[in-house]
Amino acid sequence: MEDTPALLPALLIAAAAGAGAWLLRRSWQGKQQQTGPVVAGWLLILAAIIAPAWVLGPARGPFVALAIVSTAALAVVAAGYTIRQAKARAARESLAPEPSDRTTTKGRETLRWLLAGPIGMIAAMGVGIAWAALVPGEQQTRLVVGGLIVPVAWGACMAWTLADNRILRATAVLTGVALVSFTAAILKGFA
């Protein structure tokens, strides 16, 4: 037996999500904050993501919907494009935040990238492995969730260490996390 075709449900998902995004646009671009359309917009988008579970499969449906919802929302954004007036340019430009110009040294930058790279990876692996060892549940679930934690934690480490000016604090935290998590995981073992 073949999978349920996704074309027609996808069109319905796109219509619901597009309507939801349009309500959000109408509300956010108005001068007054309107709670009703915002709530209705989010509810429509939520329904567009959840409802396909009954038609296309409990996991397949929402994942199909997530891709379609993003596309429908971007279509609403594209449909509302405006042509920027040259006069307004200078004023708008000043609103854009600029990256900070922190003073730094070669040593600090090297340490920063070491923290974002290998040290962050080791700390993130420690967290993932500690999760697999310490959290109750099925072995496979603990391992896979632990494995998924690694890229998330490593990515968060990168974002943090590359932004934080207090580099020694980041060094201490990441080293501490790696030591504590690996020690806890090894002491507990995997059962």
Next chain:
Amino acid sequence: MTAAAPKPAKPVRKKDLMSRIPAGFVRAVLRGHSSLGLAFAALIYLICLSGSIAVFAHEFQRWESATAPQLTGASPDAVQTAFEGAIAAGGPGVEHVYITLPTNDFPRLLLYVDADKDRQFVAGADGRIAQGNDFAWTEFITRLHINLHLPRTWGGFLVGLIGVALLSSLISGILAHPRIFRDAFHLRLGGSRRLQEADFHNRLGVWALPFHILISLSGAFLGLTTIIVGVLGMAMFNGDVNKVYALFIPAPPVDDPRPAPVLDLRPMYAKLPQDGGRLTYIFTEHPTETGGAALFNVEQPDRMAGVDSYAFRRDATIYNSDKASENNLGEDLLGGMGQLHFGWFGGGIVRIVYFLLGLGLTYLAASGVNIWLARRRDKGRPAPGWERAWAATVWGQPAGLAAAAVAGLASASTSVAIGAWLAVGILFLLAAIRLSATSLSRFGCLATGALTLLAVAVHLILRGGLAAADPMAWIVNAVLLAGGLLLLLRKNRGAAAPAQGPHTQPA
């Protein structure tokens, strides 16, 4: 003279959560976002671009094997004939044979023989080995995305690292965007190129965020699996990584290397349950040894994660069976990760959406650098060298991929396709020494369009031409033709109205 009346107080609009983030924090995060993006931009761009194309791997395989027999199904007898034929043609040292059975998405009976020299075959409805087994371009584009054509472990790790960098950029990108809700629907074209690119960059980044997170997280997980399992094995299983894998895959059959006739799959077929599932894949191990075994994968409709699997000994007795409906969460997550990453779970519409959103992610990487370059130019500190290098990267890669398609079709060799891609990429970087960013962009656009059209021409000449049996070949050729022409026309339009500043965004 009257005193001026006090101005009426403006209604205070409550600040949303993101707007309350302190400006200093935003600027620091933006600095990190910028550093990370610049450090990995070229690799993120290449991996996203190749991934967007690899979504259509099955369609490209059908395109490359347009003359091969199209099958809607394959009988057990036909599969057995094909299996024996592939082993006979595969040469000495056969260790495994992987059999992909025909489906709606991929109407081919495909056999991959892992022997002293690995080979791939397609078979007809009667099981006889047929022509049309050269998948050099598909192999090129999928391997480029999965391991950048580096040794598999290192390449996979590097791609996983890029997934992490992308995930990190998404985190910092959101934190550095205090006007995320207020500007959620603003798309302002014209005026400053930098601000227009920033609007595109931010809107795409925000509204496609769920897709971006799914792709980067699953990609990072798949790429880093080897190293994660290695560390896990070292830390908790005394270095034995096989104990980790044993939790997810059935135990291998008892090894018995004595020679034996080719495994007979037909009695195994007869023992598969008739429960509405669809047999999609057969994995055979040591098929010409007494210890030979076969694993049958049966997909259940509308199930994204995992398959029912039945492992048979040579005598067709089942030694292991797993039902996907009895999977725990971890097995479901692992089973669905690949499909989720490549968009192979919702038919053509999802693949098209994945391709478009993937191109959006590719544009995100390109526009991030464009914004940085334009900001430098606005501040009176232009970096013309970097502008040229980035234009060469952004346009050298699509041109290189198109050249690889031409070379792969013409030579039926993945190595030649890799050589063509490298040569074009290097040529563009060398051209960046002399040519301006604008010239490189125009030339790249023209080269990509022309090479895409050339790929269609080579396909028509060498891979079935007008007599191609598979309609997918016509669809792929039509799309490539339209894409190639669009790029050529875009080039002409660009020549008529030169852009301001760096002109490096892909089509």
